[in-house]
Amino acid sequence: MAKITQPSILAGFMELLPQDQIQFNRIRDIVQKNYQNFGFLPLDTPILEKSEVLLTKEGGETERQVYRFEKGSNDISMRFDLTVPLARYTAQHYSDLSFPFRRYQIGKVYRGERNQRGRYREFYQADIDIIGDQTLDIANDAEIPTVIYNIFKEIDIGKFTIRLNNRKILNGFYQFLGISDTTEVLRQVDKMDKIGLQGVKEELKNIGLDEDQVEKILDFVGIEGTNKQTLDQLRDLNIDNETFSQGLDEMETVLAYLEDFAVPEDYIKFDLSIARGLDYYTGTVYETMIDDHPEIGSVCSGGRYENLASNYINRQLPGVGISIGLTRLFYQLKEADLLKEEKASITDVLVIPFDGFIDEALKLVGQLRKENIPAFAYTEEGRLGKKLSYADSLNIPYTILIGEDEVQTGKFSLRDMETGDQENLTLDQTVQKIKN
Amino acid sequence: MAKITQPSILAGFMELLPQDQIQFNRIRDIVQKNYQNFGFLPLDTPILEKSEVLLTKEGGETERQVYRFEKGSNDISMRFDLTVPLARYTAQHYSDLSFPFRRYQIGKVYRGERNQRGRYREFYQADIDIIGDQTLDIANDAEIPTVIYNIFKEIDIGKFTIRLNNRKILNGFYQFLGISDTTEVLRQVDKMDKIGLQGVKEELKNIGLDEDQVEKILDFVGIEGTNKQTLDQLRDLNIDNETFSQGLDEMETVLAYLEDFAVPEDYIKFDLSIARGLDYYTGTVYETMIDDHPEIGSVCSGGRYENLASNYINRQLPGVGISIGLTRLFYQLKEADLLKEEKASITDVLVIPFDGFIDEALKLVGQLRKENIPAFAYTEEGRLGKKLSYADSLNIPYTILIGEDEVQTGKFSLRDMETGDQENLTLDQTVQKIKN
Numbered sequence: 001m002a003k004i005t006q007p008s009i010l011a012g013f014m015e016l017l018p019q020d021q022i023q024f025n026r027i028r029d030i031v032q033k034n035y036q037n038f039g040f041l042p043l044d045t046p047i048l049e050k051s052e053v054l055l056t057k058e059g060g061e062t063e064r065q066v067y068r069f070e071k072g073s074n075d076i077s078m079r080f081d082l083t084v085p086l087a088r089y090t091a092q093h094y095s096d097l098s099f100p101f102r103r104y105q106i107g108k109v110y111r112g113e114r115n116q117r118g119r120y121r122e123f124y125q126a127d128i129d130i131i132g133d134q135t136l137d138i139a140n141d142a143e144i145p146t147v148i149y150n151i152f153k154e155i156d157i158g159k160f161t162i163r164l165n166n167r168k169i170l171n172g173f174y175q176f177l178g179i180s181d182t183t184e185v186l187r188q189v190d191k192m193d194k195i196g197l198q199g200v201k202e203e204l205k206n207i208g209l210d211e212d213q214v215e216k217i218l219d220f221v222g223i224e225g226t227n228k229q230t231l232d233q234l235r236d237l238n239i240d241n242e243t244f245s246q247g248l249d250e251m252e253t254v255l256a257y258l259e260d261f262a263v264p265e266d267y268i269k270f271d272l273s274i275a276r277g278l279d280y281y282t283g284t285v286y287e288t289m290i291d292d293h294p295e296i297g298s299v300c301s302g303g304r305y306e307n308l309a310s311n312y313i314n315r316q317l318p319g320v321g322i323s324i325g326l327t328r329l330f331y332q333l334k335e336a337d338l339l340k341e342e343k344a345s346i347t348d349v350l351v352i353p354f355d356g357f358i359d360e361a362l363k364l365v366g367q368l369r370k371e372n373i374p375a376f377a378y379t380e381e382g383r384l385g386k387k388l389s390y391a392d393s394l395n396i397p398y399t400i401l402i403g404e405d406e407v408q409t410g411k412f413s414l415r416d417m418e419t420g421d422q423e424n425l426t427l428d429q430t431v432q433k434i435k436n
Numbered sequence: 437m438a439k440i441t442q443p444s445i446l447a448g449f450m451e452l453l454p455q456d457q458i459q460f461n462r463i464r465d466i467v468q469k470n471y472q473n474f475g476f477l478p479l480d481t482p483i484l485e486k487s488e489v490l491l492t493k494e495g496g497e498t499e500r501q502v503y504r505f506e507k508g509s510n511d512i513s514m515r516f517d518l519t520v521p522l523a524r525y526t527a528q529h530y531s532d533l534s535f536p537f538r539r540y541q542i543g544k545v546y547r548g549e550r551n552q553r554g555r556y557r558e559f560y561q562a563d564i565d566i567i568g569d570q571t572l573d574i575a576n577d578a579e580i581p582t583v584i585y586n587i588f589k590e591i592d593i594g595k596f597t598i599r600l601n602n603r604k605i606l607n608g609f610y611q612f613l614g615i616s617d618t619t620e621v622l623r624q625v626d627k628m629d630k631i632g633l634q635g636v637k638e639e640l641k642n643i644g645l646d647e648d649q650v651e652k653i654l655d656f657v658g659i660e661g662t663n664k665q666t667l668d669q670l671r672d673l674n675i676d677n678e679t680f681s682q683g684l685d686e687m688e689t690v691l692a693y694l695e696d697f698a699v700p701e702d703y704i705k706f707d708l709s710i711a712r713g714l715d716y717y718t719g720t721v722y723e724t725m726i727d728d729h730p731e732i733g734s735v736c737s738g739g740r741y742e743n744l745a746s747n748y749i750n751r752q753l754p755g756v757g758i759s760i761g762l763t764r765l766f767y768q769l770k771e772a773d774l775l776k777e778e779k780a781s782i783t784d785v786l787v788i789p790f791d792g793f794i795d796e797a798l799k800l801v802g803q804l805r806k807e808n809i810p811a812f813a814y815t816e817e818g819r820l821g822k823k824l825s826y827a828d829s830l831n832i833p834y835t836i837l838i839g840e841d842e843v844q845t846g847k848f849s850l851r852d853m854e855t856g857d858q859e860n861l862t863l864d865q866t867v868q869k870i871k872n
Contacts, residue, residue, distance in 0.1 A: 005492050007528035007748040009482055010510060015525070017532050018477040018539070025478050037805050039783035039812035041454035041830075042461050046445055046558050047483065047544060048503075056441050067484075067512075069505030071548055074446060076503075089451070092443035096453050098829040100816060103454070108483060112507055122482050132816070139794055139815035146802075260798035312443040347475035358575055362696035366582075369473050376475035379575035380536060380568070393534040394477075 012113070012121035014327055019395070022344040024330050027155055028106060031126045031324060034151045035104035038143065040128050043105040045085040051075040053088055056311040065111040078110040082127040082323070090131055091312030099133035099317075100140065106326070118335070120327050129321030131308055136318045138250050141284040141304055142257030144322050148288060148300060149263045151324075157338050159291040160299075162267060165274035166251045166284050167303070169234065172244025173220060177213050185209075186275075189221050220272070227255050227270040247283070254284060282306045286322055296332045300324040345395040348434050349375040352387045354403030361402050364412070364427070371431045391417055398434060448549070448557035450763055455831070458780040460766050463591055464542060467562045467760060470587045471540035474579065476564050479541040481521040487511040489524055492747040501547040514546040518563045518759070526567055527748030535569035536576065542762070554771070556763050565757030567744055572754045574686050577720040577740055578693030580758050584724060584736060585699045587760075593774050595727040596735075598703055601710035602687045602720050603739070605670065608680025609656060613649045621645075622711070625657050656708070663691050663706040683719070690720060718742040722758055732768045736760040781831040784870050785811040788823045790839030797838050800848070800863070807867045827853055834870060 009015055016024055036042075054077045055063055067078040079085050082105045090101060106126040113119050128147065130140045145162045152160050174182045188203040195203070197218065204214045216237070223233045234248055251270060258268055274287050283304030290296055302322030309317050333339050349368055353361035361377040368375040378387050384401075391399045399415045406412050411424045414433060425433060445451055452460055472478075490513045491499055503514040515521050518541045526537060542562040549555050564583065566576045581598045588596050610618045624639040631639070633654065640650045652673065659669045667688055675681075687706060694704055710723050719740030726732055738758030745753050769775050785804055789797035797813040804811040814823050820837075827835045835851045842848050847860040850869060861869060 004750060005489055005747055007489060007524045007745075008486065009489075009524075009528075010484060010486055010512065013482040013484065015481055017529060018479065021478045021480060024480070036782050037808065037810045039786075039810050041782055042457045043454065044457060044460070045451055046449040048446060048449065048546075048558060050444065050446055053441055053443060053445075067505070067507055069503070069507075071503055071505075076446065088443045088445075092445075093453060098826055100814075102812070110484075122484060135816065137815040137817075139798065139813065142798070143812070150805075256795070257798055260795050261802045262799075309443075311441055314440060346472050346477055350475075359692065359696050362575065362578070362693055363698075366697045369586075372473065374473045374475050376538070376579070377575065378536075379573040380571065381573075390534055 010121070012115045012119070014120050014122070014331070019344060020334070022346060023334075023339050024326075026344065027330060027333075028124070028126070028326055030154045031151055031326070032104070032106060034147055034154065035106075035126075035128055037150075038102075038128075038147045040102045040104040043086070043089065043103045044107065045079070045082075045089055045105065047078055047108065047110075048076050049079055049085065049088070051077040053312075054079060054084055056084075062111065065113055067110045067112055080111050081109050082107060082125050083129075083321075086127070086129060086131075087309040088312055090317060091309040094313060094315070099131065100136060101131040102128070103131075104128045118328065118331050120331075123325060123327035126324040126326050127321060129308075129319050131317050131319040134316050134318070136320065138253050139257055140320050141250070142254045142261060144284075144302060144320055145254075145258060145268065145286060146261040146263055148286070148322060148324075149267055152288065152299075156340050157290055157333060158293075160267065161269050161289050161291055163269045163271040163274050163287045163289065163298075164251070164254065164284060165271055166247040166254075167275070167281050168243045168247025168250065168283055169272070170247075170275065172241040172247055173216075173237075173239055176239045176241035176244060177216055179209070179213065185217065189217065192221075223272060227265065227268065230270045230272070231255070250283060280305055284320065290336075290338070293332075293336050293338070296336065299329050299332070343395040343397075345397060347374045347376060347394065347396045349373060349398045349400055350387075350391040350394075350396045351375060351377040351400045351402060352384070352391075353377060353379065354401065357403050357407065360407055364400065364402060367427060368431070368434075371435075373431065373434050388417075400430070446557070448551045448555070450556050450558070450767070455780060456770070458782060459770075459775050460762075462780065463766060463769075464560070464562070464762055466590045467587055467762070468540070468542055470583055470590065471542075471562075471564055473586075474538075474564075474583045476538045476540040479522070479525065479539045480543065481515070481518075481525055481541065483514055483544065483546075484512050485515055485521065485524070487513040489748075490515060490520055492520075498547065501549055503546045503548055516547050517545050518543060518561050519565075519757075522563070522565060522567075523745040524748055526753060527745040530749060530751070535567065536572060537567040538564070539567075540564045554764065554767050556767075559761060559763035562760040562762050563757060565744075565755050567753050567755040570752050570754075572756065574689050575693055576756050577686070578690045578697060580720075580738060580756055581690075581694060581704060581722060582697040582699055584722070584758060584760075585703055588724065588735075592776050593726055593769060594729075596703065597705050597725050597727055599705045599707040599710050599723045599725065600687070600690065600720060601707055602683040602690075603711070603717050604679045604683025604719055605687065605708070606683075606711060608677040608683055609652075609673075609675055612675045612677035612680060613645075613652055615645070615649065621653065625653065628657075659708060663701065663704065666706045666708070667691070686719060716741055720756065726772075726774070729768075729772050729774070732772065735765050735768070779831040779833075781833060783810045783812060783830065783832045785809060785834045785836055786823075786827040786830075786832045787811060787813040787836045787838060788820070788827075789813060789815065790837065793839050793843065796843050800836065800838060803863060804867070804870075807871075809867065809870050824853075836866070 062080050066080050108122055109125050110122055192200055223230055274285055281303035285303035287298035288300045300322055304320040306318050307316050308319045351361045351365050358379055365375050365377050400412045412430055413422055414425050414430050415422045498516050502516050544558055545561050546558055628636050637650055659666055710721055717739035721739035723734035724736045736758055740756040742754050743752050744755045787797045787801050794815055801811050801813050833853055836848045848866055849858055850861050850866050851858045
């Protein structure tokens with residue numbers, strides 16, 4: 001007897017049972033279909049890349065997590081996101097691409113993170129980006145939340161909100177106030193819930209801001225209301241700064257375009273508190289929250305950047321994009337009990353032949369498949385009960401028994417596995433019934 | 437200015453331009469759709485596995501090619517096929533699975549092969565397997581060539597032939613003759629083209645076979661004709677061996693079931709020369725050849741095996757399966773100029789607004805997408821000619837110009853980019869036209 005190795009996978013890796021995998025794939029397929037419906041081109045870069053190309057920036061948390069190894073004379077890294085490969089790809093194939101270059105990529109990425117619940121070391125990202133050659137129109141910034149709206153609407157996760165902001169509004173505002181260390185200011189403002197308005201005022205003065213600066217900041221962070229109201233209040237601040245005005249104009253335009261795209265206003269929230277890291281993004285930024293599950297955090301994030309591939313090419317390639325972390329999203333939706341179609345099945349019909357009727361069963365299966373009805377025959381020996389419970393365990397919605405009677409009459413006994421109802425139907429009737 | 441790193445990928449890795457990627461995905465989608473139509477469940481195991489689990493058998497060419505490395509305290513290997521992970525998965529999740537367990541998996545695998553044209557170190561495999569618990573009916577052996585027939589018919593690669601054999605016929609035949617070293621016999625028989633019938637006879641006698649053995653062997657390897665004729669001639673050999681008879685019965689049954697499945701006979705060839713390695717497969721074996729391109733070799737191969745997961749579980753799990761090497765297949769089809777749809781496009785319509793009509797363009801784009809017509813607007817500035825050639829470079833079949841006239845009349849000027857024809861159509865007419 002061969003030595004038995006205990007079968008298991010590495011810690012921090014997701015592996016699903018078929019039932020969950022069907023649900024995962026349903027979500028992935030919705031994402032892909034919508035990306036394609038928006039005219040994004042598919043891309044599939046290698047999972048392994050040259051370390052010198054992938055790790056152009058030294059250090060950083062992400063880079064420490066990289067799976068990196070040598071084979072032969074190659075120093076190899078596994079990609080840790082889809083953005084760096086996109087930058088490399090766009091630079092490498094620049095002359096073969098048409099700009100704006102709209103691409104999507106859905107693929108696995110790898111990060112050797114500390115092992116913790118709901119965090120995976122291998123996970124799917126589903127990215128879209130629109131890359132311009134030197135310039136990129138602001139209309140593209142409205143494409144991104146539109147596709148995201150369509151996707152989450154179709155996945156059907158309940159009410160969600162896409163939060164938008166524009167980094168230029170934030171940068172311009174603090175520039176106007178003559179404040180360079182915005183991080184410290186934001187840190188103090190964040191204490192509002194704890195220490196109250198008066199406390200924050202004190203703290204801001206303590207870090208050296210004058211009365212007028214403090215008032216402006218508190219006016220700014222206190223802005224709320226509809227998207228239109230937020231715009232109006234920002235204009236009323238009379239901030240005489242070009243970056244600020246540009247950001248405001250961009251936001252107004254993006255909101256107008258979202259209306260053109262018929263995205264309902266209550267799914268879109270102009271939210272001044274969204275910043276998305278201070279370096280990379282330079283214009284519109286996005287986060288997406290499930291209204292009833294704020295604990296999940298943002299389920300997809302992204303924004304506008306000024307230069308995609310400066311590490312690889314001497315040409316400015318501005319872009320706007322967003323990334324959905326599919327593996328984590330799936331985990332979270334499952335945890336929050338937000339997955340639809342609990343009884344998912346690939347197969348619509350299991351055909352069960354009585355003894356001696358396999359030929360007829362296979363003929364019928366072939367006919368059903370021709371009608372694009374996923375079906376197969378259960379041809380193993382055994383009691384009928386066992387066969388029916390096989391269908392049941394796979395959540396197959398219909399079974400058809402086939403034997404002497406069925407062959408004689410040309411009618412099949414179609415059983416609805418949910419209700420237990422049975423009907424005698426011709427092939428055409430069977431096909432109709434199942435398709436409905 | 438930042439240091440520019442030369443953007444490139446590792447040798448032996450495939451990366452496609454969008455146009456080719458669309459074609460690749462078309463093939464992958466056909467494979468997946470057919471697998472699902474046959475009721476195979478999706479699986480997605482990790483690309484990284486524990487080395488101790490993945491590499492249970494020591495040595496071997498494949499294992500030397502494995503990408504293996506350490507991270508933290510983990511000894512990690514990248515999967516080199518989808519069969520070993522399937523064995524591990526089936527054993528690990530045995531009690532959660534329903535048997536027969538029908539699964540497909542389409543994913544990347546890794547082999548550090550010597551770098552050569554048309555061979556890739558990262559490549560897609562698209563596998564199906566049907567795993568039984570202790571037994572598995574022979575009808576399953578007919579499922580495999582049926583799905584393969586449907587797939588290659590739909591990919592539309594020209595006439596192809598699925599070659600079938602059964603290892604029991606070969607084993608039983610040589611058992612009956614009392615020959616244990618079949619490898620040596622097959623080696624001599626293979627010289628037929630070079631040294632002729634008489635030469636082979638001599639060589640077989642030289643390795644110690646008697647007159648009767650040699651005659652039987654030459655009768656056996658000389659058998660040809662229709663599948664029915666091959667069966668009849670094998671029966672006429674009067675080989676009194678149980679394994680042989682069982683193999684013959686199985687083959688006869690599989691051929692009959694393929695008829696039930698309405699697979700045309702000229703796509704199926706019972707071919708005694710197919711062996712598919714001597715160890716792993718124990719029953720039906722498959723190869724698939726493109727008739728006009730024998731130089732490509734088999735585009736998908738597989739067979740019946742007795743025990744999937746003996747390294748991981750003390751339970752006999754017989755199965756039957758097949759694997760399509762998608763990356764290599766794509767490379768070969770492209771080389772042989774067998775790819776269809778040369779002008780592949782994700783997008784059906786590019787909407788081009790005249791100055792000041794972006795809002796109207798986006799509204800139209802939203803309406804087209806709602807009708808599941810992939811579309812987007814070209815909103816960058818520039819001359820009309822540049823915009824039309826953008827559509828052209830992406831092979832987008834239609835463009836719509838939108839400006840004052842179109843908004844006034846509610847009719848859009850739809851341009852067929854292939855013919856250059858232009859028509860003024862309402863939205864409904866536009867949708868109809870594009871869908872046809």
